[in-house]
Amino acid sequence: MADDPDVPDFEVPVGLFQDLEDLKAEVARLSAQVKALTAGADGRAGEALPDAADVGQEAEEDAAEDEAQFPPFILLLDPPEYDDELRALIEWVEGVLVPGYLSEPSSDARWCHMWFEHPVAVARLHALWLAWQELTDPATCGYTGPSVWHRDHLDPCMRELRPSAGPFAGCTKGEHQVDHRMPGLVPSAWNRPED
Incomplete structure (x- = not known):
């Protein structure tokens, strides 16, 4: 490679190898x-592309499929979708995260066995689970x-959830307290007025 005048001669930082592999996967x-979009009706590539009206309609259909395929952020869901998503999240947290990644709770690394009653924990763990599914x-x-x-999801999430001043601060190994960190209700996009 050093003999090729078109290739610069420099050291590649180790972190770039991960980024390069991610880019290769994205390019693939x-x-x-x-290839799929340019394939004709009989599956052969290189045939004429469909006209713009057909492409627009297909894009709308794909967007509708994507909405159904990927769950939205859990705190924006209403029952029964919220309940279904929470059940699936509990299965993942209790079946994968807790046995595989969490050490014994301590004063420096807290965990609440009733984590699903802490909205902050539900929000962060749901985001962590969505990233797990994709990555x-x-x-x-x-x-x-x-x-x-x-690197980007598990470690930062645990740093936010498990410190002594985190959302489980009032919870001890045998006792659960959810109201210890709840602020008063503030009108916002998260709170809907009662009908």
């Missing part, structure tokens, strides 16, 4: 998408996805 995904699928993120999930 986009290439497959372009553990090699088809969407390449092979570096789990590493990115640990």
Whole structure:
């Protein structure tokens, strides 16, 4: 490579290798998408593209499918969707996160067995779970996805949830307190007026 005048000779920082693998996976995904979009009715690539009206209608249908396929942020859901999403989140937290990643609770690393009654914990753990779903699928993120999930999602989430001043501050190993950190109600986009 050093003999090639078109290739610059420099050291590549280690962190760039992860980014490069992520970019390769994204290019492969986009290439497959372009190939699928340019394929004709009988599946052969290179045929004429459909006219703009058809593309617009297909894009709207794809957007509707994407909405149904990917759950929105849990705090924006109303029952029964909220309840279904929370049940699935509890399965993941209790089946994957707690046994695989959480050490014994202590004064410096708190955890509440009733975490699902702490809205802050539900919000953060739901975001963590959504990232897990995306970043553990090699088809969407390449092979570096789990590493990115640990670095960018798991570690920051645990730093926010488990410190002694975090959302579980009033909870001890055998006692749960959810109201200890709840502020008074403030009108906002999160609170809907009672009908």
